[in-house]
Amino acid sequence: MTAQIENTGPLTTEAGAPVADNQNSETAGSGGPVLVQDQLLLEKLAHFNRERIPERVVHARGAGAYGTFTVTADVTKYTRAKFLSEIGKETEVFLRFSTVAGNLGAADAVRDPRGFAVKFYTEEGNYDLVGNNTPVFFIKDAIKFPDFIHTQKRDPYTGSQEADNVWDFWSLSPESTHQVTWLFGDRGIPASYRHMDGFGSHTFQWNNEAGEVFWVKYHFKTDQGIKCLTQDEADVLAGKDPDSHQRDLRESIERGDYPSWTVGVQIMPAAEAANYRFNPFDLTKVWPHADYPVIEIGKLELNRNPQNIFAEVEQSIFSPHHFVPGIGPSPDKMLQGRLFAYGDAHRYRVGINADQLPVNRPHATEARSHGRDGFMYDGRHGGAKNYEPNSFGGPNETGRALWQPVPVAGTTGDIPAPSHAEDNDFVQAGNLYRLMTEEEKGRLIDNLAGFIAKVSRDDIVKRAIENFRQADEDYGRRLEAAVKALRG
Numbered sequence: 078m079t080a081q082i083e084n085t086g087p088l089t090t091e092a093g094a095p096v097a098d099n100q101n102s103e104t105a106g107s108g109g110p111v112l113v114q115d116q117l118l119l120e121k122l123a124h125f126n127r128e129r130i131p132e133r134v135v136h137a138r139g140a141g142a143y144g145t146f147t148v149t150a151d152v153t154k155y156t157r158a159k160f161l162s163e164i165g166k167e168t169e170v171f172l173r174f175s176t177v178a179g180n181l182g183a184a185d186a187v188r189d190p191r192g193f194a195v196k197f198y199t200e201e202g203n204y205d206l207v208g209n210n211t212p213v214f215f216i217k218d219a220i221k222f223p224d225f226i227h228t229q230k231r232d233p234y235t236g237s238q239e240a241d242n243v244w245d246f247w248s249l250s251p252e253s254t255h256q257v258t259w260l261f262g263d264r265g266i267p268a269s270y271r272h273m274d275g276f277g278s279h280t281f282q283w284n285n286e287a288g289e290v291f292w293v294k295y296h297f298k299t300d301q302g303i304k305c306l307t308q309d310e311a312d313v314l315a316g317k318d319p320d321s322h323q324r325d326l327r328e329s330i331e332r333g334d335y336p337s338w339t340v341g342v343q344i345m346p347a348a349e350a351a352n353y354r355f356n357p358f359d360l361t362k363v364w365p366h367a368d369y370p371v372i373e374i375g376k377l378e379l380n381r382n383p384q385n386i387f388a389e390v391e392q393s394i395f396s397p398h399h400f401v402p403g404i405g406p407s408p409d410k411m412l413q414g415r416l417f418a419y420g421d422a423h424r425y426r427v428g429i430n431a432d433q434l435p436v437n438r439p440h441a442t443e444a445r446s447h448g449r450d451g452f453m454y455d456g457r458h459g460g461a462k463n464y465e466p467n468s469f470g471g472p473n474e475t476g477r478a479l480w481q482p483v484p485v486a487g488t489t490g491d492i493p494a495p496s497h498a499e500d501n502d503f504v505q506a507g508n509l510y511r512l513m514t515e516e517e518k519g520r521l522i523d524n525l526a527g528f529i530a531k532v533s534r535d536d537i538v539k540r541a542i543e544n545f546r547q548a549d550e551d552y553g554r555r556l557e558a559a560v561k562a563l564r565g
Contacts, residue, residue, distance in 0.1 A: 219414020
């Protein structure tokens, strides 16, 4: 559905001067060369050359929509965040879905994790929850992230994604076994953005008015039900309709079929973290629901499409460091790296004033900072002083941190994350495999074997299979046989 815009006057240049002729460039006589003085022509060509900004290195291919988050449970004993302060309270949101590895023009129906990034426009500032459609990830330390993504992107020599690179890295990073089991299982290719769950994935801090600390994990359970594609179905759909997921989301909202998710959290009192059987800040691990059940806290509904994809989806930014009072980070080493990397990516890609674009700026309050100037600065501060403290009525610090301090001890160094009683790289991958039905296991094995069989080196194949054998003997044995059958 195209937005109807009233004709309010003549076509103008970017500076507002009326355009006399937008069909013919100015020439030296009939059939003569074009004149440099045709500034409309030069302006249009120059603007056209600059219409694209650098695409996201990851999560480039995406779609988004606006909606509402509504609180359905009292969580004030856990957090002082105002947007969660009372049952029935509504907060405007913008949610961007994406694939991870594909470029901007890639197909939607591919085997890849999906980004699930929510911007809450709260009265205390924007809160960005930047997660995925899986509760875990491939690695647990941000220092490995550039290397991991290089294996998912195009090889510097061939220009294509290479199975050798992917499986060489995964097989040398056993911590990836859990997420790889998720990715190649039945939920590895969602049928649409509407028919998948979302997760904050990381562990975050909630703190209440009394200063008590809780560790939380976010869950977004689709109310449409889980629907996924087989590899064969996805291969056909990706070729027939590369925009399948983006189209489905837009059209469902246009017809009033608003997608929604039930939002819940797992809550761990801070005192329990040190002795929990798994490291609660390890992104490759889940907290089993038997230990910490999911508590429903709200409902998220998407009910309004963006009017301009570039302005509102491509230029939207989500930064895990955008917290509000009552919510903060955890010692999760992947999250700690993302606190810097996401904001830095947006400053490079969109610009230093990206936070003040309409889709990104606070909607329920006003940003009052001392940042000034840079590309696309709009002069919104007028002549106000640009430092603090000042005695000219400028904004001042509150003296109260958004989150509670976390005690630390020990010496500095390049130190692995601590292991807890049941921590290893394979236990939860094995648990996930054993939860599957025989049919689900069969599809998982087929999906993995089809990809591993493309690897050119036997040592990488052997190493990859051994990781799955460590997770579960049957898992490794069946995978080995399937790969052998494909490789001959």
